[in-house]
Amino acid sequence: MTNVTIIDIAEALGITPSTVSRALSGNPYVKESTREAVRAKARELGYERNVHASNLRSGKTHTVGIIVPRIDRQFFSSIISAAESILDEAGFSVIICQSHENEEDEISALKTLTESRVGGIMVSHATGSRSGSHILEAMNRGIKMVQFDRVFPGFPGSSVTNDDFAGAYNATMHLIGNGYTRIGAFTGPLGTNMFLNRYEGYKAALTEAGLPLDEDIVFENSIVRETGYANAAKAVERGCDALYSSGDYSALGALDFLKEKGIRIPQDFGIVGTANEAFTSLISPALSSTEQNPVEIGKKAALALLRLMNNETSGENLVVDTELIIRESSDRKHFAKK
Amino acid sequence: MTNVTIIDIAEALGITPSTVSRALSGNPYVKESTREAVRAKARELGYERNVHASNLRSGKTHTVGIIVPRIDRQFFSSIISAAESILDEAGFSVIICQSHENEEDEISALKTLTESRVGGIMVSHATGSRSGSHILEAMNRGIKMVQFDRVFPGFPGSSVTNDDFAGAYNATMHLIGNGYTRIGAFTGPLGTNMFLNRYEGYKAALTEAGLPLDEDIVFENSIVRETGYANAAKAVERGCDALYSSGDYSALGALDFLKEKGIRIPQDFGIVGTANEAFTSLISPALSSTEQNPVEIGKKAALALLRLMNNETSGENLVVDTELIIRESSDRKHFAKK
DNA sequence: CTGAACGCTACAAAGGTTTGCAGAACTCGA
DNA sequence: TCGAGTTCTGCAAACCTTTGTAGCGTTCAG
Numbered sequence: 001m002t003n004v005t006i007i008d009i010a011e012a013l014g015i016t017p018s019t020v021s022r023a024l025s026g027n028p029y030v031k032e033s034t035r036e037a038v039r040a041k042a043r044e045l046g047y048e049r050n051v052h053a054s055n056l057r058s059g060k061t062h063t064v065g066i067i068v069p070r071i072d073r074q075f076f077s078s079i080i081s082a083a084e085s086i087l088d089e090a091g092f093s094v095i096i097c098q099s100h101e102n103e104e105d106e107i108s109a110l111k112t113l114t115e116s117r118v119g120g121i122m123v124s125h126a127t128g129s130r131s132g133s134h135i136l137e138a139m140n141r142g143i144k145m146v147q148f149d150r151v152f153p154g155f156p157g158s159s160v161t162n163d164d165f166a167g168a169y170n171a172t173m174h175l176i177g178n179g180y181t182r183i184g185a186f187t188g189p190l191g192t193n194m195f196l197n198r199y200e201g202y203k204a205a206l207t208e209a210g211l212p213l214d215e216d217i218v219f220e221n222s223i224v225r226e227t228g229y230a231n232a233a234k235a236v237e238r239g240c241d242a243l244y245s246s247g248d249y250s251a252l253g254a255l256d257f258l259k260e261k262g263i264r265i266p267q268d269f270g271i272v273g274t275a276n277e278a279f280t281s282l283i284s285p286a287l288s289s290t291e292q293n294p295v296e297i298g299k300k301a302a303l304a305l306l307r308l309m310n311n312e313t314s315g316e317n318l319v320v321d322t323e324l325i326i327r328e329s330s331d332r333k334h335f336a337k338k
Numbered sequence: 339m340t341n342v343t344i345i346d347i348a349e350a351l352g353i354t355p356s357t358v359s360r361a362l363s364g365n366p367y368v369k370e371s372t373r374e375a376v377r378a379k380a381r382e383l384g385y386e387r388n389v390h391a392s393n394l395r396s397g398k399t400h401t402v403g404i405i406v407p408r409i410d411r412q413f414f415s416s417i418i419s420a421a422e423s424i425l426d427e428a429g430f431s432v433i434i435c436q437s438h439e440n441e442e443d444e445i446s447a448l449k450t451l452t453e454s455r456v457g458g459i460m461v462s463h464a465t466g467s468r469s470g471s472h473i474l475e476a477m478n479r480g481i482k483m484v485q486f487d488r489v490f491p492g493f494p495g496s497s498v499t500n501d502d503f504a505g506a507y508n509a510t511m512h513l514i515g516n517g518y519t520r521i522g523a524f525t526g527p528l529g530t531n532m533f534l535n536r537y538e539g540y541k542a543a544l545t546e547a548g549l550p551l552d553e554d555i556v557f558e559n560s561i562v563r564e565t566g567y568a569n570a571a572k573a574v575e576r577g578c579d580a581l582y583s584s585g586d587y588s589a590l591g592a593l594d595f596l597k598e599k600g601i602r603i604p605q606d607f608g609i610v611g612t613a614n615e616a617f618t619s620l621i622s623p624a625l626s627s628t629e630q631n632p633v634e635i636g637k638k639a640a641l642a643l644l645r646l647m648n649n650e651t652s653g654e655n656l657v658v659d660t661e662l663i664i665r666e667s668s669d670r671k672h673f674a675k676k
Numbered sequence: 677c678t679g680a681a682c683g684c685t686a687c688a689a690a691g692g693t694t695t696g697c698a699g700a701a702c703t704c705g706a
Numbered sequence: 707t708c709g710a711g712t713t714c715t716g717c718a719a720a721c722c723t724t725t726g727t728a729g730c731g732t733t734c735a736g
Contacts, residue, residue, distance in 0.1 A: 005722060016686050021724060029684060048453050052393040053722030056691050061390075063433075063454075072419040074412065081410040084436055093450055095401075096434050098422055112431055115386050116401075252620065279617040282590065343692055354716050359694060367714060391692035394721050 004047045012041055024049070055117065064305060065095045065113035067106060067123040074278060075294050076124065079148065082298030083122060090306055092119065099126040107134045120144035120305045125152065127192065144308040148301040150194060158304040160297050160318045164194050167290040167322035168201030171272040172244050174288075174324055176209045178332040180242035180270045183211070184235040186222035186250045198246050198274065222246070228253025236261070241269055242330070248273035248280055248289055255287065255329070270330040286327035296320045342385040350379055362387070393455065402643060403433045403451035405444060405461040412616060413632050414462070417486065420636030421460060428644055430457065437464040445472045458482035458643045463490065465530065482646040486639040488532060496642040498635050498656045502532050505628040505660035506539030509610040510582050512626075512662055514547045516670040518580035518608045521549070522573040524560035524588045536584045536612065560584070566591025574599070579607055580668070586611035586618055586627055593625065593667070608668040624665035634658045 006020040013020075015034070022030045023038035041047075055061045064087055068076040084094050095116065097109035106126045113121055121143060125132060132152040139145050145157040153159075175183050185202050188195035199218070206213050217238050219231040228250030235243060236257075245251040251273030255265070263269050265285050273280060276291040297320050307313045344358040351358075353372070360368045361376035379385075393399045402425055406414040422432050433454060435447035444464045451459055459481060463470060470490040477483050483495040491497075513521050523540050526533035537556070544551050555576050557569040566588030573581060574595075583589040589611030593603070601607050603623050611618060614629040635658050645651045 007722080017723075018687080018725075019685055021722095022685090025724085031684060034684085048449075050394070050455065050722055051453055052390045052399075052455060053691090054724075055390040056388070056394055056693090057722075057724045059691075070419060071409070071422065072412070072415040074410070074415075077410040077412075077415040080434075081408060081436065084409065084434065085438075088435070088450075093433050093435075093454060095431050096418075096422065097426070097431075098419065100423075111386075112426075116389050116431060279620045282617045283620050284622055345692075355693075356695075356717080357715055359692095360715085363694085369714060372714080388692050391721090392694075394723090395692080395694045397721075 004042075004045045005050070006047070008045060009038060009041050009047060012045070013037055061117045061119050062091055063093045063095055063116060063118045064309075065097065065109075065116070065118045065121045067097045067099055067109045067113070067121065067125075069099050069101045069124065069126050071096060071098055075149075075275065075292065078294035079124075079298035079301070082295040083302035086299055086302040087306075099129070101126045102128040103130070103134075104128075110134055110138055114138060114141075114143060120146070120309045122146045122148060122301050122305055124149045127189075144305065146301045146305045146308065148297055150192070153193065156315055158301075158308055158313070158316045158318070160301040160304060160320060162194075162292050162297070162322050163319050164197035164322070165201040165204070167274065167292075167324070168198035168244065168246070169205045170201075170322070170324045171274070171288075171290055172202045172205035173209070174326065175242045175244060175270050175272060175330060176205065176211070178266070178270055178330060180332075181211065182214075182217070182240050183242040183244060184217035184219065184238070184240040186219050186228060186231060186243060186245035186247065186254070188223045188246050189221055195246055202244050222250040225249045225253035225256070229257045232257040236263070236269075243269075243271045245271065245273045248275045248277040248287060251287055251289075251329075252279070252283070255283070255285070266328060266330055266332045270332060272324075272330045276325055280325075281327065285329045288327045288330040289325050291323040291325050293320050293323065342383045343388070344385070346383060347376060347379050347385060350383070351375055397455075399455045399457050400429055401431045401433055401454060401456045402647075403435060403447075403454070403456045403459045405435045405437055405447045405451070405459065405463075407437050407439045407462065407464050409434060409436055413487075413613065413630065416632035417462075417636035417639070420633040421640040424637055424640040425644075437467070439464045440466040441468070441472075442466075448472055448476055452476060452479075452481060458484070458647045460484045460486060460639050460643055462487045465527075482643065484639050484643045484646065486635055488530070491531065494653055496639075496646055496651070496654045496656070498639040498642060498658060500532075500630050500635070500660050501657050502535035502660070503539040503542070505612065505630075505662070506536035506582065506584070507543045508539075508660070508662045509612070509626075509628055510540045510543035511547070512664065513580045513582060513608050513610060513668060514543065514549070516604070516608055516668060518670075519549065520552075520555070520578050521580040521582060522555035522557065522576070522578040524557050524566060524569060524581060524583035524585065524592070526561045526584050527559055533584055540582050560588040563587045563591035563594070567595045570595040574601070574607075581607075581609045583609065583611045586613045586615040586625060589625055589627075589667075590617070590621070593621070593623070604666060604668055604670040608670060610662075610668045614663055618663075619665065623667045626665045626668040627663050629661040629663050631658050631661065 006017045010017045010020045020038050023035040066080055071077055087094055099106035106129050136155055139156050148160040151159045151161050187199045190196045203213055217235055217240050222228055222231045232254035243254055251271055254271055258269055273287050273289040276289040280287040280289045300318050344355045348355045348358045358376050361373040404418055409415055425432055437444035444467050474493055477494050486498040489497045489499050525537045528534045541551055555573055555578050560566055560569045570592035581592055589609055592609055596603055596607055611625050611627040614627040618625040618627045638656050
């Protein structure tokens with residue numbers, strides 16, 4: 001381990017540690033020749049700033065934290081990757097914690113980060129975290145926070161979310177525009193804001209197009225492949241000719257069922273998923289989906305956090321647009337001729 | 339911000355900070371009643387240990403770093419996720435850095451981490467990092483390091499890798515066992531150890547089965563979908579009836595070509611990929627592949643790092659087994675009847 | 677030539693915790 | 707009751723950097 005300190009540099013140069021500190025930190029009140037000498041000596045001795053001493057004295061830290069349910073989901077890892085690049089650029093290290101979708105781990109992650117005296121935190125809360133009181137409490141203690149994707153509305157600090165309503169609205173409208181008339185919906189738990197907003201978008205599109213809303217063909221908690229398969233069967237039985245799905249995996253399950261039954265896609269049945277998972281473009285028929293732009297979310301959230309830490313804002317609510325990616329599974333106009 | 343210190347607790351209780359420190363850190367030389375009183379007061383006052391002061395004084399840190407090329411690749415994010423869980427359990431926070439596959443970023447990541455005085459580092463080096471001299475230099479300065487997946491052989495410290503040779507050997511043998519006789523290979527750049535080992539495994543299987551090695555049907559740098567497509571055309575032209583691919587994306591490209599030409603899979607042509615990407619089980623025909631067990635790698639690497647930091651070892655080289663996942667694309671025995 | 681202004685550096689304190697050492701309080705056997 | 711041994715706590719230094727203040731030497735206007 002290196003143990004070179006600014007004191008060593010100071011002694012070697014016959015000056016004091018304070019001058020060395022100022023020289024290295026870019027303080028303008030230091031002669032250029034001195035600064036150069038200090039830099040040279042620091043390099044020669046292999047000096048490495050002790051961030052802990054620095055943080056202790058200055059009370060500031062060059063670290064921020066990110067809390068996500070799981071790192072190994074493509075959506076979150078893309079967000080983290082984008083955010084990390086920006087934060088790194090701004091001189092911040094990033095500590096990453098997983099809540100594993102449960103509140104207990106989220107609370108302990110929060111504790112870890114506040115103990116580390118991070119300058120700010122980006123958080124997308126666990127589904128197991130119902131009230132978010134621990135997050136609110138941390139905010140009230142003055143910790144700079146940006147919520148992203150999964151957000152407790154009305155909290156202080158900043159937030160970055162998708163326009164889930166518009167995403168679902170556009171997807172549904174796209175199905176309507178392709179001539180489907182009885183469009184069912186797969187949703188996630190409607191207690192979660194995000195899923196509720198998507199459901200509202202779906203309803204709004206139906207209403208606007210003058211189509212009836214039939215609760216019989218709305219399937220809550222259809223977010224995995226298996227439930228998608230099972231509910232697709234019910235949807236077909238109940239006369240649907242299309243499905244809007246709040247997730248890609250349940251849409252995939254629906255495709256499994258439809259292909260098995262020999263129902264032609266998109267001629268006889270249309271389907272649009274949500275999230276634009278990597279596999280959607282690789283399967284056959286390729287699945288239409290709503291791109292969530294995680295990279296954009298990550299960037300915006302990181303920049304929002306930087307603004308928050310610089311006191312350039314006291315809180316802002318940002319929205320990232322979704323983008324409808326039309327593929328074979330719903331593009332009747334193009335693929336019907338096949 | 340809370341600013342409660344152990345001094346505040348000490349004053350409130352009429353004892354000294356040293357006792358408070360000992361009480362909180364679990365030092366056995368402190369009366370149980372005192373410890374309880376300290377804990378209660380700490381909770382009451384909302385005390386939070388200042389890790390920077392602690393690290394500064396003790397010279398130890400409860401942080402480790404992980405450097406990967408990119409966080410947003412499923413393989414790496416799975417490794418990180420698994421490692422993070424174990425390290426968190428052991429009381430370590432994890433700082434994550436991306437090298438973006440270039441040496442410069444890797445060096446600066448290394449600097450960030452050593453400046454933060456992390457207790458140890460897990461690293462999978464960038465392709466742009468040819469010699470790894472910066473890594474070696476850090477190791478020689480006494481920093482505990484575990485290399486994983488992409489490893490510079492012969493370095494001190496520990497390493498965790500896949501048995502790439504065996505993975506490729508098994509995959510090729512599986513093709514041979516299914517009656518394919520002219521098996522081509524897609525490889526990555528052979529300057530990278532991992533790809534070289536896979537190529538060696540492929541060759542060993544051919545040799546053992548008494549099949550000739552024909553360099554005409556070995557395609558280096560076939561790792562993306564496009565090159566897979568192009569080289570599959572050449573492979574077919576040169577009489578191949580099967581392909582072993584060092585990656586799934588190039589195998590996917592090959593499937594694109596084969597399907598387009600109406601070549602039946604697996605009856606007329608067999609193919610096995612590598613990495614077992616999520617899409618492999620979702621496409622049609624489902625792609626056989628070699629599972630790399632990233633979760634296992636992450637766990638092993640984390641545990642190896644903990645051992646290294648506890649001086650329970652001075653370095654060990656661990657190997658994680660791969661697992662051949664047989665799917666439609668190569669399972670002629672089962673699917674030929676279709 | 678004097679005094680003010682300026683550029684630069686030294687001094688010293690502070691930030692919160694840990695830890696070796698010394699010493700106080702207590703226990704217990706003789 | 708005394709003394710030896712234990713158990714617990716206090717004292718003070720140390721970890722390394724940052725930063726407010728003071729002071730030095732120089733420059734320059736008047």
